[in-house]
Amino acid sequence: MTTENEVVVHAxxxxxxxxxxxxxxxxxxxxxxxxxxLMYSIxxxxxxxxxxxxxxxxxxxxxxxxxxxxxxSSLTMALAITAMQKGNKILSLVLQIVTxxxxxxxxxxxxxxxxAEFREGNYPGSPLLTAKPSGQILxxxxxxxxxxxxxxxxxxxxxxxAFMIRFTIKGIINKDDYVKLENAGLYWHLVDIIWIxxxxxxxxxx
Amino acid sequence: xxxSSVALxxxxxxxxxxxxxxxxxxxxxxxxxxxxxxxxxxYMIGVLSFFAVGVSLGFIIRLELLTPQGTIxxxxxxxxxxxxxxxxxxxxxxxxxxxxxxxxxxLPIMIGAKDVAFPRLNLLSWYLYIIGGTMILLSxxxxxxxxxxxxxxxxxxxxxxxxxxxxxxxxVFILGFSSILTGMNFLTTIHRLxxxxxxxxxxxxxxxxxxxxxxxxxxxxxIVGITLLLVIIERVFGVGLFDxxxxxxxxxxxxxxxxxxxxxxxxxxVPAMGVISEIIPVFAHRTIFGYKFIAYSxxxxxxxxxxxxxxxxxxxxLSNNAEFIFSLLTFLVAIPSAIxxxxxxxxxxxxxxxxxxxxxxxxxxxxxxxxxxxTGIIQGALNVDIYLTDTYFIVGHIHYVIFGGTGxxxxxxxxxxxxxxxGRMYNKKVAKVAFWHIFVGFNILYFPFLIMGxxxxxxxxxxxxxxxxxxxxxxxxxxxxxxxxxxIMFINLLRSLRTGExxxxxxxxxxxxxxxxxxTPPITENFExxxxxxxxxxxxxxxxxxxxxxxxxx
Numbered sequence: 001m002t003t004e005n006e007v008v009v010h011a012x013x014x015x016x017x018x019x020x021x022x023x024x025x026x027x028x029x030x031x032x033x034x035x036x037x038l039m040y041s042i043x044x045x046x047x048x049x050x051x052x053x054x055x056x057x058x059x060x061x062x063x064x065x066x067x068x069x070x071x072x073s074s075l076t077m078a079l080a081i082t083a084m085q086k087g088n089k090i091l092s093l094v095l096q097i098v099t100x101x102x103x104x105x106x107x108x109x110x111x112x113x114x115x116a117e118f119r120e121g122n123y124p125g126s127p128l129l130t131a132k133p134s135g136q137i138l139x140x141x142x143x144x145x146x147x148x149x150x151x152x153x154x155x156x157x158x159x160x161x162a163f164m165i166r167f168t169i170k171g172i173i174n175k176d177d178y179v180k181l182e183n184a185g186l187y188w189h190l191v192d193i194i195w196i197x198x199x200x201x202x203x204x205x206x
Numbered sequence: 207x208x209x210s211s212v213a214l215x216x217x218x219x220x221x222x223x224x225x226x227x228x229x230x231x232x233x234x235x236x237x238x239x240x241x242x243x244x245x246x247x248x249y250m251i252g253v254l255s256f257f258a259v260g261v262s263l264g265f266i267i268r269l270e271l272l273t274p275q276g277t278i279x280x281x282x283x284x285x286x287x288x289x290x291x292x293x294x295x296x297x298x299x300x301x302x303x304x305x306x307x308x309x310x311x312x313l314p315i316m317i318g319a320k321d322v323a324f325p326r327l328n329l330l331s332w333y334l335y336i337i338g339g340t341m342i343l344l345s346x347x348x349x350x351x352x353x354x355x356x357x358x359x360x361x362x363x364x365x366x367x368x369x370x371x372x373x374x375x376x377x378v379f380i381l382g383f384s385s386i387l388t389g390m391n392f393l394t395t396i397h398r399l400x401x402x403x404x405x406x407x408x409x410x411x412x413x414x415x416x417x418x419x420x421x422x423x424x425x426x427x428x429i430v431g432i433t434l435l436l437v438i439i440e441r442v443f444g445v446g447l448f449d450x451x452x453x454x455x456x457x458x459x460x461x462x463x464x465x466x467x468x469x470x471x472x473x474x475x476v477p478a479m480g481v482i483s484e485i486i487p488v489f490a491h492r493t494i495f496g497y498k499f500i501a502y503s504x505x506x507x508x509x510x511x512x513x514x515x516x517x518x519x520x521x522x523x524l525s526n527n528a529e530f531i532f533s534l535l536t537f538l539v540a541i542p543s544a545i546x547x548x549x550x551x552x553x554x555x556x557x558x559x560x561x562x563x564x565x566x567x568x569x570x571x572x573x574x575x576x577x578x579x580x581t582g583i584i585q586g587a588l589n590v591d592i593y594l595t596d597t598y599f600i601v602g603h604i605h606y607v608i609f610g611g612t613g614x615x616x617x618x619x620x621x622x623x624x625x626x627x628x629g630r631m632y633n634k635k636v637a638k639v640a641f642w643h644i645f646v647g648f649n650i651l652y653f654p655f656l657i658m659g660x661x662x663x664x665x666x667x668x669x670x671x672x673x674x675x676x677x678x679x680x681x682x683x684x685x686x687x688x689x690x691x692x693x694i695m696f697i698n699l700l701r702s703l704r705t706g707e708x709x710x711x712x713x714x715x716x717x718x719x720x721x722x723x724x725x726t727p728p729i730t731e732n733f734e735x736x737x738x739x740x741x742x743x744x745x746x747x748x749x750x751x752x753x754x755x756x757x758x759x760x
Contacts, residue, residue: 017323017398024390024424032428035462039447042458125444134446134453141445141452145436 015179022183026190029153033194036146040201043138050135055206057122058143062113063203066106067195073102074192077161077185087175089168096165096181099188103158110151143202150194157191160184220734222629222727240325241730243627246311248332253307254696256298256339261692263291268651268685271678274670281668285354286369288666290346292357293374297381298339300612301470304477305423306335306388308619309416311627313392315721316410318401318739320731323394327387334384341377345370356666358467361448361459365440372441375434382427382434385473389423392416401720403739410719410743411500415480418504422469422476426512430466433459457522464515472511474608475575476504478615479546482568485622486550487744488717489565490557494744496549503542510539520588521595529588536586543579547572562715563637567618570645574610578603581656596666599659605652617644617695624699625714629727630706636698643691650684719743 044051080095121128122140129140164184167173173181220226223243228235236244267288270277279287310328314321322328346352353374355364364371396417400409409417437459439445446452448459479500487494494500516524516532524532550572559565581603585591594600625631658677663670670678713722720739724732 014323014398017394020397021324021327021390021394024393025386028386028390028424028428031425032432035429035432035465038462039458042455043447043453047453124446130452137446138453141447141454144443145439145445145447149435 013177018179018183019186022186026186029190033146033149036142036149037197040142040146043135043142047133047135047138050133051139052206054132054136054139055202055204057117057120058203058206059113059116060203062109063199066109067199069102069106069109070192070195073099073106074189076102077188081178081181081185084168084173084175084178084181089174092181093165093168096161096168100158100161100165103154103161106154107151110147146198147202150191150198153191153194157184157188160187220725220729222725223730224628224727226730228730238329240321240329242310242314242321242325242328243728243732245328245332246307247627249302249306249310249335252332252336252339253299253303256294257303259343260291260294260299261689263287263294265685265689267291268682270668271670272682274672274675276668282351282354284668285666286346286352289353289356289374290342293342293353293378295608296357296470296474297378298335298342300474300608300616301381301385302335302388303612303616304481304619305392305416305419305473306331308412308481308623309388309392309419309477312623312721313395313413313416314399315724315728315732316413316719316743317396317399317404318720318733318737319395319399320733320736322391323398324391328391331384331387331391334380334387338377338379338381338384341373341380345373345377348373358463359434359437360463361437361440361456362450364437365449372438375438379431379434379438382431385423386427386431389420389427393420393424396420401736401739407498407501408739408742409501411483411494411497411504412477412480412719414501415476415483415504418508419473419476422473422508422511426466426469426473429462430470433462433466457519460519460522461516464518465512468515468518469508469512471607472507474612475543476507478571478612479504479543481615481619481622482550482571483546484717484719485564485568485618486553488622488715489560489562489568490554491560491716492553492557494549495552495555496545497742497744499545500549503545506542507539510535510542514539517586517591520591533586533588537583540579540583540586543575547576547579562621563632563634563641564618564622564715566638566641566645567614567621570641571611571614571618574606574614574648578606578608578610581606594659596664597659598655598663598665601665602652602655602659605655610648610652617641620699622715623721624702625706625709626721626726626728628703628706629709630702630704631709631714632698632702632706636694640691640695640698643687643694645691647684647687647689647691651681651688652684654678654681654684718745 076095076099080092080099083089083092083095117123123129124141124144129137161184164173164181167180223241228239228241230238236248239245266279267284270279270284270287310322342352348370350368350370352369353359353364353371354367354369355371359371359375364375396409396413436445436447440448444452446454448454448456450456483494483500514532514535516528517536520529520533581599585594585600585603621632621637654677658674659665661674663674663677709726712724712726714726715722718741720737720743721728723737
């Protein structure tokens, strides 16, 4: 074996493979949420009226705002990738930072929304909630679990984007090698898509 | 391959992966290695250590059951020990065993690749695996005691028990994550890194089985992940999603648990079948019978196996329609497994069979797995299952399938591939002695389970009726023989790593797949040049004659 050969081996790069791995991982993530969506559909089927009543307590304004924020952040993420493909590093960097900030804005909104719910006494195990019919307890249980798990994914997504910002500054992600950024984008779109399902299921079913 | 000009160890050979350390030296050269072969060895150390723990726990359970009342431990300790035995054996030993050890080591070599698609992710999987395993061990020693729910963690007890459930559940969650990453890695590897000419139907059957397993790992594991996460949330926040007093449905937990855990049975058994499909043709010196059927049946098992989970729940009061459908599907899922058994037997027919240790274990697999499979069919029948639910019949069945199946395949794989991995041969006579101890001990241990289960002995029971004592005594004696066999086997294998006869030939057993064409032990990136594959993996030129005249190494 020659040394040239060895260099080629270590520079082994397979963008299609990297993307395929990411898609497979996302499939796994979808099934993780799939379990929760399954629970949601079963419990909603069994407690339609209670779900309807409980959903009226949701803050539609904040929910809609968050939906707009996440959708826009997906756009900025996609633009960041396109900018990188076209070699505009600065623009891509700015767009990645904007995406990160949108994620942060989403979490801040969520914080205020949850704080309001907690102040009203609608949290798991609270005397107010426990006294309600079981369908409403389940609704809030699912709400906190699913939105909470989604929130964890937002944080993970933001962490990934933070790394991408760092990689972009260091030049590890560049015009010719941007598959990491693409994969981060795929993950961020997953976060977005799950929210697109959560939003109508919890806010718009009234 | 031998005309390399780089003679690094004086024999005109490149240094093996065991010697070639790369950038780091010593222990770190192993712990931070991204070489799939070194990671496989790391997994092997992990899996076999936990196997020793699991066997010890099982041994204690058997000692305890010598008498109908308490013998050596109290009831709470008994509950914790059978739970730990199950959790360790299922989630830490048999699920990762064959894919993570032998899949890691041989999958890239078999398809002509230098490594898996994501080597660093591969190392991360191992660390997750070790973290998960360590957490289980910690749950034993921390105050509160290990989980005592049984390995199925059924609600509502898993929410109410005061033991270290959160530790155990998080550990299984992390282990699941490790398993998902391995599955994803293998799938991408098989799709992307096959050598030129290595078409899908030129892949060895072990590779096919890992492909099917990868899909199950990827698609089923997240469901149990979320389910166990929900139990944790339930315990910490009291959300009520499974708690009937708050409107939740405990039955939903069982559904979601088995939606993963039944396919998990196939994560356990399909790679084992892959190992057997490799070994049988090599030691029968015949082309495997029905290659495509075996390959497709792995996929069929993966598909059908995902649709039979509720057969674990026939006693909970499902609707008649649901029970009927799940029962029917359960019978159907036996077909692809049976196809494999028939194909293996047909391969043996008119073969020139060589009863080396790997072959003995492979034949034991067929025999024991058939018993396990057939007892499974019995439980697929609705009315019989109501009677057999939660008896020792189930315990016997699960041990015949998982230990008799995957356990034997693991031992077969150890005897088949260990000389390739380390370049040293074990003592073949001792290996056969160990085999007979294991085989005889296994049957003395587990066959009485089937009988006393049929007679009504309930599982997980600390006290039992005196009429069952004779079966328990026989089983316990069997466990002594089995453990003796395991000790002989592992001592023999471990000794061979130090003092075994050195093997230098590439093709130790006369196999035709690619791992037998590379150096023994393999070099760091497996191939000096990526091979061009032209032949199918089992093309023996003459069905009645061995392809290669092998030197007797022992």
